[in-house]
Amino acid sequence: MEKELRLMKGNEAIAEAAIRAGADAYFGYPITPQSEVIEYLMAQQPHKRTGMVVLQAESEVSAINMIYGAAACGRMAMTSSSSPGISLKQEGISYIAGAELPCLILNVVRGGPGLGTIQPAQSDYFQSTKGGGHGDYRLVVLAPASVQEMYDSVELGFDLAFKYLNPVMVLADGIIGQMMEKVELGEQKVRRTPEEIIKQCPWATTGKPESRDHNIITSLDLVAANQEKFNIKLQAKYKEIQDKEVRYEMINCEDADYILVAYGSSARLSMKAMDILRAKGIKVGIFRLITLFPFPSKQLFELADKVKGFLAVEMSAGQMVEDLQLAVQFKKPVKHFGRFGGVIPSPEEIADALEQKIIGG
Amino acid sequence: MAEITLQDIIKEENLVYKKSKVMTDNTLSYCPGCGHGTAHRLIAEVIEELGIQSETIGVSPVGCSVLMYNFLDIDMQQAAHGRAPAVATAIKRIMPEKYVFTYQGDGDLAAIGTAETIHACNRGENITIIFINNGIYGMTGGQMAPTTLEGMPASTCPFGRDIELMGNPLKMTELVANLAGVYSVSRHSVHTPRNVRKAKKAILQAFESQKLKRGVSFIEIVSNCNSGWKLTPRKANEWMEENMFPFYPLGDIKVDGQLVTK
Numbered sequence: 001m002e003k004e005l006r007l008m009k010g011n012e013a014i015a016e017a018a019i020r021a022g023a024d025a026y027f028g029y030p031i032t033p034q035s036e037v038i039e040y041l042m043a044q045q046p047h048k049r050t051g052m053v054v055l056q057a058e059s060e061v062s063a064i065n066m067i068y069g070a071a072a073c074g075r076m077a078m079t080s081s082s083s084p085g086i087s088l089k090q091e092g093i094s095y096i097a098g099a100e101l102p103c104l105i106l107n108v109v110r111g112g113p114g115l116g117t118i119q120p121a122q123s124d125y126f127q128s129t130k131g132g133g134h135g136d137y138r139l140v141v142l143a144p145a146s147v148q149e150m151y152d153s154v155e156l157g158f159d160l161a162f163k164y165l166n167p168v169m170v171l172a173d174g175i176i177g178q179m180m181e182k183v184e185l186g187e188q189k190v191r192r193t194p195e196e197i198i199k200q201c202p203w204a205t206t207g208k209p210e211s212r213d214h215n216i217i218t219s220l221d222l223v224a225a226n227q228e229k230f231n232i233k234l235q236a237k238y239k240e241i242q243d244k245e246v247r248y249e250m251i252n253c254e255d256a257d258y259i260l261v262a263y264g265s266s267a268r269l270s271m272k273a274m275d276i277l278r279a280k281g282i283k284v285g286i287f288r289l290i291t292l293f294p295f296p297s298k299q300l301f302e303l304a305d306k307v308k309g310f311l312a313v314e315m316s317a318g319q320m321v322e323d324l325q326l327a328v329q330f331k332k333p334v335k336h337f338g339r340f341g342g343v344i345p346s347p348e349e350i351a352d353a354l355e356q357k358i359i360g361g
Numbered sequence: 362m363a364e365i366t367l368q369d370i371i372k373e374e375n376l377v378y379k380k381s382k383v384m385t386d387n388t389l390s391y392c393p394g395c396g397h398g399t400a401h402r403l404i405a406e407v408i409e410e411l412g413i414q415s416e417t418i419g420v421s422p423v424g425c426s427v428l429m430y431n432f433l434d435i436d437m438q439q440a441a442h443g444r445a446p447a448v449a450t451a452i453k454r455i456m457p458e459k460y461v462f463t464y465q466g467d468g469d470l471a472a473i474g475t476a477e478t479i480h481a482c483n484r485g486e487n488i489t490i491i492f493i494n495n496g497i498y499g500m501t502g503g504q505m506a507p508t509t510l511e512g513m514p515a516s517t518c519p520f521g522r523d524i525e526l527m528g529n530p531l532k533m534t535e536l537v538a539n540l541a542g543v544y545s546v547s548r549h550s551v552h553t554p555r556n557v558r559k560a561k562k563a564i565l566q567a568f569e570s571q572k573l574k575r576g577v578s579f580i581e582i583v584s585n586c587n588s589g590w591k592l593t594p595r596k597a598n599e600w601m602e603e604n605m606f607p608f609y610p611l612g613d614i615k616v617d618g619q620l621v622t623k
Contacts, residue, residue: 025455053454057447058480065444065477069420069451072438077451095441194456205436205452207459209415216430218439 004185010150010176011036013183014080014106017154019046022189023104024075025053027066029085032118033174034108037080050191060085064092064105071101072217074201076158076192080106082174083124084115086132093167094133098219100234102161104154105139106170108177111342119342120174120265125319128171129293136231138238140168140245141292143263147181155186162200164241171292173315175265175344247290248299252278256285258358259303260350261324262313263289270313272347277354284354292320297327304331309358312336313350315343333358381405383414387431394594396584397425399551400493401432403561404462407568408435417460417568418452420445424466425499443474446481449488460571462489468498471507471533478537485542485576489567492534492579495586496605503589507531510608515589530608534581538615544576546615550583552598556611575618583609 008016015037018026026046028038038056046052053070057063063079070077081089086107096103107128111121128141140160144150150172157168198206208214221227252274253259260270267288277284285307287300304310309332312321321336328334337353339345383405391397408417414435421429423442430437440448445463453461470478470492481488497515498504505515505522508530512521522530538546545567549560560582567578583605587597613621 025451027451053451055450055454058476061444062447062450062477062480065441065447066451068440068444069438069448070455072448073418073452073455075455091441092444099439205418205438206456207415207418208434208436214430214434215436216439217437218430220427220439 006183006185007180008147008183009036009178009180010144010147010172011108011178012040013147013151014154014170015040015044016185017151018078019044019050019052020186020188021154021158022050022076022191023052023078023154023158024191025066025070025077026079027055027057027063027070027077028079028081029057029060029063031060031082031085033110033120033177034080034082034106036177037106050188052191060088061092064089064096067103068092068096068099068101071096071103072099072205074197074204074206076102078104078106078154080108082108082110083112083121086124086127090133093139094131094135094137095219096167097137097139098135099217100165101167101217102158102165103167104157104161104170105167106172109171109173111340117342118174120315120344121340121342122173122264122266122314123316123319123340124171125292125314125316128169129295129323137234138241138293140164140166140241140294142168142170143289143292144170144172144176145264145267145288147176147179147183150176151183151185160245164237166237166241171264173265242294245291246294246296246299248296249288249290251286251288253285253287253303255283257283257308258354259285259287259307259310260313260354261287261289261300261310261320263292263320265344266313266315269345269347270350273313273350273354276347276351282355282359289320295323295327297323300324300327301329301331304328307332309333309335311354311358313345314338315345316340381409383409383434385432385434389432390428391425392588394585394587394597395425396495396551396582397493399557400491400560400582400584401429403551403557403564404464404491405433406561407565410565411568413460413568416458417462418456420449420452420461420463422463422465422469424469426464426466426493427500429464443469443472444477445469446474446477446486446488446490450481450484450486453486453488457487460489460568462491462568464491465493466499467492467494467496467506467508471531478533479540482537482577482579483540483542487571487574487576489564489571489578490580491564492581493584494581494609495584495589496530497586497589499586499589503586507533508609510604513604532609534579534609534614537577537579538620542576543615544570544573544578544618546579547613548581548583548609548611550601550606550611552585552601581609583611
C-alpha cells in the first residue's frame with residue numbers, strides 16, 4: 001500500500017494521530033503554543049469521522065477532570081496543554097495516577113515560571129518526571145524529537161497507559177509543536193465497541209450488571225496501613241516500568257569520547273553541534289532520551305566507562321542534568337548547558353559549551 | 362379468638378417498607394440525625410423503581426458524602442473537590458444512554474466547584490445534580506460554607522457570618538436556574554415524611570428527564586448538620602425550619618425549562 005504522507009505541524013500531527021488511533025475522547029482548553037491541537041480536532045469533526053468526543057472545557061482543571069471521568073469508563077482519552085495549563089492540571093493528574101487510570105497528556109512546553117513566555121522551553125522536566133502533583137506517583141514521560149514522533153507517541157502512549165493503568169505524558173516543546181515536517185500517517189483504527197471496552201477494562205464504571213459487584217473508581221483509603229500497601233503496589237509498578245520501558249537512541253557513541261545527552265528539540269540542535277565538533281576532529285556522540293521516566297540510568301552508567309565526559313543539553317536552567325549526574329555517579333564529569341526562558345540555543349553555542357566545560361574544564 | 366402475636370404480623374403481605382436493593386449493607390458513616398442517609402435512600406429507591414441500576418453511574422464529591430460509593434450498589438466514581446460536574450460531563454458525553462448524577466455538598470458545588478457547576482449547567486449536560494446544602498463544612502469540622510447564613514456561627518466565623526467581612530451567602534440554585542442549559546430546578550428537604558415524599562418525586566422526575574436530553578436537572582436538598590451546628594438532631598431540624606428555609610425557600614424554581622414566577 002502507498003504511504004500516506006502529509007506536511008503537518010507537530011500539534012496537528014498528534015491530533016490526527018488521536019483520531020486515527022481510535023481515541024474515544026479529547027478534552028482541552030486553549031493555550032499557546034498548542035491551541036492547534038483542539039483547533040485541528042474541531043475542524044476535523046471527529047464525532048463524524050469516528051464518533052470521538054471532543055469538547056472545549058471551561059478550564060484546564062475541568063478538562064483534566066473530564067479525562068478522569070472518561071478514563072474511568074475505560075475510554076482512550078487525551079488532553080493537551082502548555083506549561084501554565086499543565087500546572088493547573090496537576091490535581092487531576094494526581095487523582096488519575098492515584099485511581100490507576102490510563103490517559104494521555106500532551107505538554108507543549110513554554111518558558112516559565114509563571115506566565116513566562118510563549119516561546120519553547122524544556123523547563124517542565126522536574127514537574128513531568130517527578131510526579132508533578134501531590135503524592136508518590138510517576139508518569140510515563142515520552143519525549144518526541146520530530147513531528148513524526150509526535151504522531152507516533154499517541155499509539156505508544158495509549159499502549160503504555162493501558163498496559164500499566166497509568167497516565168502517560170508526551171513532553172514536547174514549542175518547537176516540536178509548531179514546526180512542520182513530513183509525517184507518515186497510520187491507518188484509521190476502528191474504535192473499540194462498548195462490549196470490547198468492558199472486556200478489556202472490567203474495572204471500568206460503565207454501569208453495574210447483575211453479574212458483578214459495583215465498580216468504584218477512587219483514590220481514597222482512609223486507613224493509613226491500606227494506603228501504604230497501595231503505595232507499595234504503585235512503587236512496584238514504577239519499578240517494572242523502569243525495568244521494561246526505557247527507550248533511548250545512541251548516535252555515533254561507538255567511538256565517542258564525549259556524549260551530548262539531550263531530548264526533544266535539544267537533541268535535534270545537538271545533532272548539528274555534533275557535526276561541528278566532529279569536523280574539528282572531536283569524537284562526539286549523542287545519547288537521546290526518548291523516555292524521561294523511566295530514565296535510562298543503567299545505560300548511561302555503563303556508557304560512562306567508555307567516555308571522557310557528558311554534557312546535558314536542555315532548554316532549562318538544569319533539570320535533566322540531575323538525573324544524568326545520579327546515573328553517572330561521579331564516574332566521569334557531567335556538565336550542563338542550557339538556554340532558557342524561551343531562548344533556543346544555537347548549535348555553535350552547544351559545541352562551544354562542550355569544548356569549554358568538558359574538554360577545557 | 363386467639364391473641365395476635367408479633368410473629369403473626371411479620372409476613373410478606375404485611376410488609377410496607379424495606380431497604381432498597383440499591384443500598385448496600387455497609388453501615389452509613391453519617392452522624393445520627395443527618396439528612397445524607399435519607400437523601401442516599403431516595404436516590405437508591407428511585408434507581409430501583411426505574412429499573413436503571415445497571416444503567417446508572419454516580420459521581421461522589423469530597424466532603425461527608427465522599428464514601429457514598431460504599432452505600433449505593435451502582436458503579437461510582439469519586440471526584441476531586443468541586444469537579445464532579447466535569448467528571449459527569451465526560452461520562453455522559455461518552456455514554457449518552459446512561460443515567461449520570463453527581464451528589465455534592467455546598468462547599469463542593471458552590472465554592473471550589475463553582476466554575477464546574479456553572480459551566481456544566483450552562484452547556485446543558487443531560488445529567489442530574491443533587492446538591493446537599495447544610496450551610497457548613499461538615500467533614501472538615503464545621504467551617505464557614507458559601508451558603509452559611511448571615512450571623513450563623515461556624516469554626517471560621519465563630520462570631521457569626523459578618524457580611525461586611527466575609528461576603529454574602531450564595532444562592533447557587535437560583536443562579537443556575539437562570540442558565541439556558543438547565544431544564545429543571547427545585548429545592549427540598551428530607552426532615553419530615555411529607556418533605557421526603559416530595560424530594561423523592563423530584564429525584565424521580567430528574568432522572569426521568571435525562572431521557573428528554575434538555576439539559577441539567579438540579580435538585581437542592583436543604584439539610585441539617587447537627588454536629589456542625591452543635592445542636593441535637595431535633596433542635597437542628599427546628600433551627601433549619603426557622604433559619605434556613607426563609608433564606609432558601611423550598612419549592613419549584615424552574616419547571617420544564619421555565620422559571621417559576623411567584
